[in-house]
Amino acid sequence: MLRRLEALGLGIRRSALGPVFALSGLTVRESVRKKVFIVLAVFTLVMLGATAMLPAIRAEDRVPLVETWAQRGITFFGVLLVVFLAGVSIPEDIEERKIFTLLSKPLARWQLLAGRFAGFACLLAAFALATGLISAVFLRVVSRGSGATLANTTEYLASEVRIEEEKSQATILARRTPDKPFEATISGSPDGVAVYRFARLPLHDLPEQVPLRLSFDIQAEALLMFGIVEIFIRPAARDISPEPARKLGWEVGWSEKPREGQPPPPIMAKRTFTAKVGVTSEFLFPRSWIDRSGAIDFAVKRAQPGIGLTVRHGSLAVVSEPHNFEWNFAKGLASTFLLWTVVLALTLMGSTVLSAPVNLLFGIAVFVAGSMIGFLRESLPAVEHQLVQAEQEEAAADDGHHHAKDPIPTPVLRVSQAISNAVIGVVPDLAEFDVSVPILQGRDVPVETVGRGLRTALLYAAGALLLGLAFFRMREFR
Amino acid sequence: MPDPVIETEKLTKIFTDFWGRKKHKAVDSLNLKIERGEVFGFLGPNGSGKTTTMKMLLGLLYPTSGSARVLGQDPSHIATKERIGFLPEESYLYRFLNAVETLDFYGKLFGMARDVRRKKAEELLDLVGLKDAKLRPVKEYSKGMARRVGLASALINDPEVIFLDEPTSGLDPIVSRQVKDLILELKKKGKTVFMSSHLLADIEDVCDRVGIMHLGVLRATGTLREMILIPGKTQITVSGLTDEKRVGVTQAIEAAGATVDAVSEPHSSLEDLFLRVIGTRKEAN
Numbered sequence: 001m002l003r004r005l006e007a008l009g010l011g012i013r014r015s016a017l018g019p020v021f022a023l024s025g026l027t028v029r030e031s032v033r034k035k036v037f038i039v040l041a042v043f044t045l046v047m048l049g050a051t052a053m054l055p056a057i058r059a060e061d062r063v064p065l066v067e068t069w070a071q072r073g074i075t076f077f078g079v080l081l082v083v084f085l086a087g088v089s090i091p092e093d094i095e096e097r098k099i100f101t102l103l104s105k106p107l108a109r110w111q112l113l114a115g116r117f118a119g120f121a122c123l124l125a126a127f128a129l130a131t132g133l134i135s136a137v138f139l140r141v142v143s144r145g146s147g148a149t150l151a152n153t154t155e156y157l158a159s160e161v162r163i164e165e166e167k168s169q170a171t172i173l174a175r176r177t178p179d180k181p182f183e184a185t186i187s188g189s190p191d192g193v194a195v196y197r198f199a200r201l202p203l204h205d206l207p208e209q210v211p212l213r214l215s216f217d218i219q220a221e222a223l224l225m226f227g228i229v230e231i232f233i234r235p236a237a238r239d240i241s242p243e244p245a246r247k248l249g250w251e252v253g254w255s256e257k258p259r260e261g262q263p264p265p266p267i268m269a270k271r272t273f274t275a276k277v278g279v280t281s282e283f284l285f286p287r288s289w290i291d292r293s294g295a296i297d298f299a300v301k302r303a304q305p306g307i308g309l310t311v312r313h314g315s316l317a318v319v320s321e322p323h324n325f326e327w328n329f330a331k332g333l334a335s336t337f338l339l340w341t342v343v344l345a346l347t348l349m350g351s352t353v354l355s356a357p358v359n360l361l362f363g364i365a366v367f368v369a370g371s372m373i374g375f376l377r378e379s380l381p382a383v384e385h386q387l388v389q390a391e392q393e394e395a396a397a398d399d400g401h402h403h404a405k406d407p408i409p410t411p412v413l414r415v416s417q418a419i420s421n422a423v424i425g426v427v428p429d430l431a432e433f434d435v436s437v438p439i440l441q442g443r444d445v446p447v448e449t450v451g452r453g454l455r456t457a458l459l460y461a462a463g464a465l466l467l468g469l470a471f472f473r474m475r476e477f478r
Numbered sequence: 479m480p481d482p483v484i485e486t487e488k489l490t491k492i493f494t495d496f497w498g499r500k501k502h503k504a505v506d507s508l509n510l511k512i513e514r515g516e517v518f519g520f521l522g523p524n525g526s527g528k529t530t531t532m533k534m535l536l537g538l539l540y541p542t543s544g545s546a547r548v549l550g551q552d553p554s555h556i557a558t559k560e561r562i563g564f565l566p567e568e569s570y571l572y573r574f575l576n577a578v579e580t581l582d583f584y585g586k587l588f589g590m591a592r593d594v595r596r597k598k599a600e601e602l603l604d605l606v607g608l609k610d611a612k613l614r615p616v617k618e619y620s621k622g623m624a625r626r627v628g629l630a631s632a633l634i635n636d637p638e639v640i641f642l643d644e645p646t647s648g649l650d651p652i653v654s655r656q657v658k659d660l661i662l663e664l665k666k667k668g669k670t671v672f673m674s675s676h677l678l679a680d681i682e683d684v685c686d687r688v689g690i691m692h693l694g695v696l697r698a699t700g701t702l703r704e705m706i707l708i709p710g711k712t713q714i715t716v717s718g719l720t721d722e723k724r725v726g727v728t729q730a731i732e733a734a735g736a737t738v739d740a741v742s743e744p745h746s747s748l749e750d751l752f753l754r755v756i757g758t759r760k761e762a763n
Contacts, residue, residue, distance in 0.1 A: 015589065022586035026572070033574040097570040101631065104536045104564035104641075105587040108556050477538045478493070 019107045023115020024122060031085050031123050044077045044131050048138060063143045063150065064440060070135035071332055071436040077131075078124055078340045083363035086120045087347045091356035099477050109472045113465060117348055124340045132333040136326050151322035154205065154444040155213060158196035161313055164299075165192055186301075187219065187308035193301045194311040195234075201294035201318060209248060209284040211319035216275045216300070219308030225277040227307035233269040234297040235289045244286030245269045272303055282319075323444055331445040332435050338450075338457035339433035343367055345461035346428075349468030352475065369423055370430035376420050377429075383420065387413045428460045481550050483639055483670045484512040484535060488544035491530050491694075504530040506694040507544065512672060512687075517665050519685030519702070520674040527694040528674040529567060532641055535672070536564055549639060560588060563637030567644050569628030573617035577608050577627050580616060581634055588635045602630035605660070607653070621648040629657065640664060642673040646680050651752045658683050679749070682706075715744060 031037045048069055090112075093099045102112060143150045161182045186192035218227040233250065242252035250269035257265075269289075273281055290296045298316055302309050347363040354362055390410045433453045435445045489508040492500050505527040512518045520528045533539040534546055537553035551558040571580055578599050585595035603612045606626035616624060625648050632640060645661070646654040661671055661684045675681055681688055682702065689699040698705065719727065728738050746754075 018589045019587050022583060025586075026583055029579075030572065030574060097566065097568070098572065100533075100536075100538060100566045101564065101570055101584075101628075102587075103538055104559065104562065104566075105584060106556050106559040106589075107587050476540055477533070 016111070019105075019111040020115040020118060023107075023112060024119035027089065027116055027119025028123055030089070031081075031120070034085070036085055037081060037123060037127070040077050040081055041127060041130060044073060045134055047073060048131075048135060063139065063146055066135070066139055066142050067440055068436070070132075070139065070329075071336075071439055074128065074131045074135065074333070075336045075339065075434075075436075078127060078336065079343055079363075079367050081124065081127060082120065082340055082344045082347055083360055083367070085123075086116070086344050087351060087359045087363040088356040089116055089120075090348065090351040091354065091359055094477065095356065097477075103477070110469050113348060113352070113469055113472060117345065117461075117465060120344050120348075121341055124337060124344070128333045128337045128340075132329065136329055139325070139329075149322075150325040152325060152328045152439070152442045152444050153211075153322055154320040154446075155314075155317035156198065156201055156320065157314055157317055158298075159199040160197040161311070162195050162197075163192055164195055182313040183310065185219070185308050185310045188305075192309075193299050194309075196298045196300070196316045198290075198296050198298075198318060199294065201290055201296065202320075203287065203290060203292070203294060205320045206287050206290070206318070207321045208287050210287050210290075212283050212285055212298070213280055213317045213319055214273075214275070214282070214300075214315065215278075215280040216315050217310035218275055218277055219310065221306060226274050227309070228272060228303040229275040229309065230301050230303050231271050231273065231283070232299040232301075233285055233289060234299055235267060236291040236293075236295045236297070237289075238264050238266060240267060240289055242267060242269075244288055248284045248286065250285065275309075320444070328439055328445055331447070331450050332439045334450050335433045335435045335445070335453050338453045339430055342428050342430070342433070342457050342460045342464075343370070345464035345468075349464040349471070352468045352472040366427065367430070369427045373424060373427060373429040374431045376424055380417070380420050380424070383413060383417050387417060428456065432456055482511040483514050483516075484510065484518075484546075484548055484672060486510045486531075486535075486544065486546045489531070489534060489541055489546050490543045491527075491534060491539060492542040504694050505534070508696055510689065510696065510699075512670060514670055515665065515668045516687055517661060517671040517673065517685045519681035519688040520672065520691065521676065521678070521681055521688055522674075522691035523676055526691040528691055529643055530694075531691070532643055532672070532674060536562070536641060560635060561638045563632040563635065563640040565628050565632040565640075565642045565645055567647065569624040571616045571624055571627060571631075574615060576615050577603055577612040577630070580627055581631055584631045584634050590635075598634060599630075602633055605633075606630045607656070622650055622653055625649055626653065629660075637669070639670045639672065642671060644675055644677075645673060646675070646677060651749050654680075655749070655753055679747075711739070 048066065093102065103109070139150060163184050163186065184194065186194065212231075214231065216229060218225060220227050233245065245252050250271050252267065252269045254264070255266045255268060269285070271283060273283075275281065300309070300311060300316065343363065343366055346366045347359065350359045350362040350366075386408060387410065390408065390413055394410060433456075435449060438445050486508050489505060489510075490503070491505040493502045493504055495501050508527075508531060520531070522528050530539060534541050535548055535553050537555075537559075546553055549558050549561055572583070575583065581599035581602060582595050585598060590598070599612075600609075603609050606629055608623060608626055608630070611619070611623060616627060619627065629645070632642070642661070645657050649657060658680065661673070664671055665684075665686075671684075673681070673685065685702055687699070687701050688705060690697045716727075724741065728741070731738055
């Protein structure tokens with residue numbers, strides 16, 4: 001009690017977060033005064049300006065270039081900030097022995113780690129905000145100068161895709177994977193129809209003439225990469241006017257002949273077009289054909305029996321009205337910020353046990369490995385396949401059969417597989433935070449994508465910081 | 479009897495290499511008790527285990543065996559550190575901060591209110607003689623100035639126990655004297671001071687009790703008076719003694735059955751002379 005009163009006399013008001021805020025404030029001040037932060041921020045903006053000023057670049061190419069730079073350049077420089085500032089902060093405290101003074105004060109080790117993390121997170125948020133704001137203004141100015149538009153749209157995908165077989169002779173190969181919720185190849189007899197069912201399209205977000213985006217893969221003989229395909233609109237409502245669709249170039253008809261005194265039969269519209277591999281086609285259809293609940297069906301079938309048509313969930317999309325570019329850009333920056341926090345937490349974890357130069361390399365390795373996880377994941381089945389083949393060949397060789405030329409030894413393949421699995425299991429997939437592709441293609445970044453990124457970032461940051469704390473608690477300072 | 483402020487029992491620290499193999503016994507079965515209000519001097523040559531002991535008492539190193547308690551708690555107890563001050567062997571400061579910012583930062587770690595931090599910083603910087611340089615970045619400070627900032631930051635929380643590792647190292651005789659006076663001032667206020675040094679004069683000037691470490695082992699401990707007293711000897715300092723009178727005094731002592739071992743003229747220490755000269759110069763200016 002007496003001590004408490006003495007403490008009050010000294011103006012001491014203890015709270016667990018007080019030292020965390022003190023450390024985060026120190027971190028921000030340190031980074032700003034060390035000038036690395038300022039130099040990187042200025043360099044980022046100078047590079048941004050330079051991309052738009054280069055006289056060799058055509059005016060219409062400047063907007064995508066600045067946009068690419070704004071997204072990817074800011075990400076890269078943020079990672080540099082993390083590695084060069086956060087990566088060395090705690091090792092420097094230890095190597096320069098400032099840790100003696102710090103830990104002799106009422107500062108728990110978790111508070112030191114959390115304070116450093118919070119400080120650098122604030123710094124990165126300020127960096128993202130400043131460079132993002134300037135980039136967005138800059139992009140507006142450049143786009144105005146070059147006449148390019150800065151807008152993005154949402155692509156709504158069908159809530160259900162299925163294959164209808166009008167007759168039984170069609171060969172349909174359908175498969176689903178976690179990455180591809182629906183994929184089917186229709187070949188053989190021309191009777192397979194892919195039906196895309198939309199259940200709840202948001203009418204308020206669609207223009208009067210709604211763009212329909214189509215991209216199909218074609219398998220044709222003699223290396224032809226295109227084929228003729230028919231697309232049908234099958235609205236749920238019956239009492240709708242055919243005129244708006246006709247005006248947009250659709251052939252309108254009824255599934256059966258209308259009879260007087262009878263309710264009208266289902267209306268439908270058809271269009272024939274040449275689908276080319278890797279080319280996206282776009283047609284307009286009337287919003288009035290969508291049911292008030294947001295329901296509408298589209299059907300796709302081949303007009304040529306000789307071709308194979310591969311349809312996927314994302315092969316047909318209904319496109320929204322253009323949306324605000326800045327909001328989309330902000331979502332991109334939010335994802336980038338989450339990527340930085342993951343690298344930051346892992347780098348701080350490393351800094352509790354590694355020296356400054358080693359931790360610097362560790363931070364870079366985390367970023368490089370995290371960016372390559374997708375590639376590793378894709379190559380893993382090939383390694384597994386090679387492993388099976390190698391084992392079979394070894395078994396054949398044991399039986400006295402012919403041995404294949406120069407196979408990769410099984411132990412090497414096994415080690416490669418184990419390393420790949422370990423890296424995939426431990427290192428975060430940083431591609432999850434990369435939303436630059438939709439932004440650059442003018443597509444909306446779904447809020448759910450940012451939400452998913454937030455969940456992953458929180459999990460990784462919490463895990464890395466806890467592990468770092470466990471190392472840090474064991475550490476002694478000689 | 480109240481509990482000792484600092485207590486160790488068979489405190490041992492063995493440093494190991496990367497593979498966990500035992501390499502060096504820095505402190506060996508140290509038993510120590512320091513009471514409230516004591517100024518304890520921890521003496522020993524370089525590498526004798528003084529700093530290692532201090533780091534174990536501050537929770538920076540973990541004992542291999544044995545135990546240590548500071549203010550009745552384990553050294554890693556965070557709340558206890560609110561009552562502790564520590565000046566390391568060298569002042570390890572954030573070079574980009576100035577003296578006021580440094581003290582303000584450490585004040586924040588103690589959860590001190592802003593106005594209290596400001597007032598305390600002013601007082602301490604005045605005390606250590608850095609009032610005029612308080613806004614200069616620490617990186618521009620001399621070693622002595624940095625040391626004084628370190629001392630001020632060790633006292634920011636008005637600690638009950640103060641650990642001073644080589645407190646006068648790198649200081650000029652004037653500041654060194656000021657630091658020693660400050661230690662005596664802290665003692666008057668009832669603070670406990672645990673001070674390590676290899677400068678015997680420092681220890682002699684301020685400590686009540688000393689412990690002498692060598693190769694990790696506490697070789698001797700006791701009050702300074704007990705330890706440096708020469709038994710059976712008496713020293714008399716006299717003024718106005720001429721050569722003739724001196725012969726008479728010597729004969730009188732021998733007549734009383736005692737022996738005169740040596741007769742010499744006392745002199746002040748070099749430190750006293752230096753302080754007197756500098757003090758006179760300052761007054762003249």
